[in-house]
Amino acid sequence: MSTALDFMLAARRSEMQGLQALALTCQLVSEISRLVHALQRERGFSNMYLGGQAERYRQPLDELSATSSACAERVRKAFNRMDIEHGCGADKARLFTRVAFVLHGLDALPAVRRRVRAQQISAQDATRSFTRLIAGLLAVVFEAADTAVDPRVTRALVAMFNFMQGKELAGQERAIGVSGFIAGYFDQTQRDKLAYLEDAQRRCFDTFIEFADPDSKRHWLTLCSEELVGEIARLRQVAARTNEQSQVQAAMGELWFELTSQRIDSMKQVEDDLADKLQLMCEHSTSQAKADLDSQRRLLKRLNSLDDEANTPAARLYNVQATELDPLPGERLGNHVQRSVLEVLHEQTVRLQQLHDELENARRSLSERKTIERAKGVLMTQQGLSEEEAFRALQSAAMERSQKLCDVAQTILNYDALLKTPVTRPGPR
C-alpha cells in the first residue's frame, strides 16, 4: 500500500517532471523560433522568385530552403523528445494535435518547393502554404506557454509568443507589400489588410512589452527608434495612396523588401535574446525548485535513519505519525519528524496554491487573446467578414459600449454557443 510519504514524493516527482518538460518546451520554442524565421525568409524569397525575378533569386532561395530544412529537422528532433506516451488529459491532447498539424505541414513542404521552382504555383498560394505552416508553429508555442508550470517561465513564454506573432505579422506585411509594389499599386482589400497588419503588430508588441524582462524591453524600444522604422512608415504611406489610377514604380518592391527584411532581421536579434534568456530562466527555475524541495529529501533521510529500529519504513512512518496523539516516552525524535511531515505538507500546499495563482495571471493574457481570435472567427464565418473587418467590428462595438475588447468577444462567443446545439453529450438517462 502507498504511504503518505509515497504520495509526498509523488507530488514532488510530478513537479520535477513538470519542470523537466518545461526545459524541453523551452528548447522546442527556441528551435521553432529559428524555423519560423527561416520559413519567413524562404516565403519572402519565394515571392520575389515568383514575382518575375527567378534568375536572380534561384540560388539564394535554394540556400534558404536548405536552411529551413535543417531547422525543420531540429524541430522534428525536439518533437521527438516529447513524452508522448504519458501525456495525460486534454491539455496535452491540444498540444499534440497542434504538433500533428505542423508535422503534416512540414511533410507537404517539399512539394510546395518543387512547384515554386517550376513556377506552377501563384505567389499567393505559395505564401498561403508557408503562412499556414508558420501559424501552426506559433500555435504550438501558444499551447506550450499555456501548459508551462512555472509562472516566471510562463510570463517569458507569453512575451516570446507575442513577439513571434508580431514578427510574423511583419513578415506577412512584407509579402503583401512586395506583391503590391511589384504590381505598381494596392487594391482596397490589400490596403485594408496592410492597415490591419500594422495595427495587429502594434498590439502584439504592446503585450510583449507588458510581459518582457526589462533588458529585452529596452532592446526592443531602442530598435523602434531607428531610422529604418521611419523609412518603412513612409513606404506604408506611399502604399496607402496607390490605386489602379495612381501607380508607383515596380522597383519600390525591392526597396520595400530590403527595408522590411532588415527590420525583421533585427527583430530576430531580440527574439534570439529572448530564447537564450528563456533557456537560462528555465535552468534557474529547475535548480531553484530542486533546492526548494530539499526539505522533503532531508525528511526522507531522517525517516530512513530510523530504519534500524523498525522493520519497514512504512511501519516506521506509521509509528512516527501516531505519536502526535499518542506520545510514548522516548519518542521525542519521532514527534519532531511528525511535525516536519505536517509542516512540509502545509508548505507544499501553500506553495502550490501560490504557483497556481501566478500561473493564472500570466495565462490570462493568452486566454484573452484566444477569446478575441475565436470571436473574430465567429464573425468571419457568420457574417462573411474578412479578418480585418471582423476585428474592426469588435473594436467599434467595444468603443460604443466602453467595454474591454475581450468582454465584447466573450459576449459574441456566448451568443454563438446559445445558437448551437449543446456539445454536452446526452446522459445515461
Added chain:
Amino acid sequence: MSTALDFMLAARRSEMQGLQALALTCQLVSEISRLVHALQRERGFSNMYLGGQAERYRQPLDELSATSSACAERVRKAFNRMDIEHGCGADKARLFTRVAFVLHGLDALPAVRRRVRAQQISAQDATRSFTRLIAGLLAVVFEAADTAVDPRVTRALVAMFNFMQGKELAGQERAIGVSGFIAGYFDQTQRDKLAYLEDAQRRCFDTFIEFADPDSKRHWLTLCSEELVGEIARLRQVAARTNEQSQVQAAMGELWFELTSQRIDSMKQVEDDLADKLQLMCEHSTSQAKADLDSQRRLLKRLNSLDDEANTPAARLYNVQATELDPLPGERLGNHVQRSVLEVLHEQTVRLQQLHDELENARRSLSERKTIERAKGVLMTQQGLSEEEAFRALQSAAMERSQKLCDVAQTILNYDALLKTPVTRPGPR
C-alpha cells in the same frame, strides 16, 4: 522520427488516459463518500461516548470504528490505483499532496480511538481530529473535481463536492448541538458557530442545486419538505435562546442527536444516488469518447491498407500528404486520405476547444469557492477573526459595495499579495 499520425494518436491516447483516470476518480469519490459518512457517525458517537454515555455507546462505537476502518481500507486501495509514477505538473502535485495529508490522518486514527476509549481526550479534541481528516478527504474530492477532464462529469463532481460539504457542515452542527444540549446551554461562540453552520449549509446546497442533475435535485427538494426539517429548525431556535442563566434539559441532546442523525442519513441516500450516477456518467462519457474517436482509428486503418504499396507507414503518410499540392495521377485515394487527416485534425482542435470552454465554466464555481475560503483565511490570520466573523465581514463588505462575494474576496487576496514579498524567484540576472 515521430510522424503527424503518431502525434494524432498520442493526442487520442492522452484523452483516453484522461478519461480512464476519470473512471478511477469517480470510484475514489464514491469510496471517499462512504468513508466520510462512516467517520461522521464515528465522530458523533465518540462525542456521545465522551459526553458521559460511555456504557451505552461503547458497543455501537466499536462497530462504527470497524466500519470506518473497512471504508478507509477501500479508500487506501483506490489511492493505490492512482498512477503516481506519471502524474505530470502542478495539478497532480496538488492532488497528491492532499492524498498524503489524508493518509497521514488515517495513520493517526488508531491512536485517537485508543484515547477516546480511555477517555484521555476531550470531546472537542476528538471532534477536531475527525473533522480535520474529513476536511482532508473533501479536499481530495475538490482537487479531483478540479482536474477532471469531462465537463459533464466535472459538473456532477461539483454537485457532489458541494453536497458532501453541506452534509459535513450538518455533521459539525450535530456535534456542537450535542455538546451544547448536554451541557444545558450554548455560549455566544457556540451560538455564532451554529448560525454560521446553518448559513454555510444553505450555500452549499444552493450550489449543489445549481449543478445537480434534475433527479437528484428533485430527490433533495423532497427531503427538504419533510417534517423532520421543521423539528430540527425548532431545536435550533431553542439552542439560540439558551445561555448560562436559561438552560434546557440534558435529554434534549439525545433528541437533537436522533433527529440530526436521521437527517444526515437521508442526506446519505441522495449522496449514494449521486455517486451511482457519477459512475454511470463516467462509463457513458468514456464509451462515447471512444466512439467519437473512431474516425481516427478508421483513418489509421485506411492508411495501413495502403501499406503494400510502400515500405513503411511513415513513408506512406509522407507520400499521401504531399499530394495536396503535388497531385500525381492515380493518387486519388491518397488525396482523399489527405483531406481526412486535415478534417480529423480540425475536428479534434474544435472539439478540444469546446471541451476546454465547458470545463472552465464548470470549474468557475470551484475557483470562486477557493477564493472565498482563502480570503476568509487571510482575515482570520491577519485580523484574528473566527471563521464565522471572517465570513460575516466578507458578506457585509459585499453588501456595502453591491459587489459579488468572490469579487470582494479577490480584492482581499490581491491586497494581501501586495503586502507580501513576491514569491517569484529572482532571475538569472
